Amino acid sequence: MAIPLKTQSCKICTHKSSCFKKLTLPELEVIDENRLEINYKNGEMVCKQGSFASHILFLKKGLIKLYIEGKDKNLIVAIVPAGNLIGLPSLFGDPIFHYSAVTYEDSTVCLLNIDVFRNFTQENACFSSELIKIINETTIQSYDRFFSISQKNMHGRYADLISCLSEKIYQNPKFNITFSRKDLAELASMSAESLSRVIKDFDKDKIVSAKGKEFEILDQKRLLSISQNG
Template sequence: MTNNVQTIAMLRSAAWARGLSPGQLQRVELETQDRFYSAGEIVCHKSSFATHWIGVVEGMVKVDVLSADGRSTTLSGISDGGWLGEGSVLKSELRPYGVVALRDSRIALMPSETFHYLLTNNLTFCHFMIDQLNARLGQFIALAESYRMHDISSRVASCLAELFNPQLNPRTNPVLQISQEEIGRLAGISRQIAHRALHELEDAGLLHIRYGSIDVLDVDGLRLYAREHTE
């Protein structure tokens, strides 16, 4: 069993854990392990076999894909309390993406056998997974729309708003400990362009920029900005 207190607390407080029996929760705690990844370290490679469901205990990771010419496209960012990779685990397939620690992160790794055990034996977990997959579909539809946008500030607004999706990122703090370079990586743009976009969003009263962090003041406003401010 992992001896990290944060990981145990994260497992016990997860929305999907509330309906587990004591025996099921004990099995989860015994079989789920945690690992620490430094900023920039690969959590899992593209085309690796999906042996674990991945949870972010603390920190932030990004999910991205590489095109044939080597360009990276970020699909999503996952912060404290979020889980990812359920689709590949469900289908027992190779992961079509890579996962990279955006900053120093502690990661929970639930074995696929444990994941499928819960899916087979616990109705609460099944309901959670339906909601999770539905939220993931909505996220990727929004992503496709954002990459059609010519207005970069709208893309950054959409990217930031997704970090507050209550299903996928249940514990995101309104004070984001994230650099402008990291936001650029999430949005697929340079730090300089992210800097300009963030100042436009600050001028719109949606956030406040501080050194090494961003205060998100209006998540709904970010979503509205992403929908309405396109060229």
């Protein structure tokens, strides 16, 4: 069950998104007055696709999966680490969430009033500029992933995925995933059986070690080569 928290002020919070560092102290006070901080347990839904988006979400701590719900199966859109905003497509488009979000581990989320957030984009040029940078980075990452899953072979897709998890999610060449091998396979756009074979190939060739949910990059140079040529 999600638990509301009584927390420190945005003015002294060290977990702020880069765009909030562009706000003045009075503006941060407005954010403080129009937000709610909530703790979610592992596996809890944070937002539901198609529901009304009254807030922009900021992931203060934890890890979240974004996915689009299909008729027969779901499509994982992204894995979001702490420090990122969720729900930006709802800011000026349809006032609904365009994907669902569920936690991969215990997480803390700040719910920010979407109207207040929208007003800052109109009143604070530095805030707007930083927000555009964030949206651009997210868009480029989406393009890169689309190219990977549509144009590369299975080994290339797996190399891309491991590199992404190491560099952008866990920020360590050795990491433990907090989600299932099934989700790992979906992220690489392959079946669980195919993923298992590819994992064994990388393990045997001493490129990426895999023991259960623990992964370690052993040969960064070869991993990069497979990513580029896969």
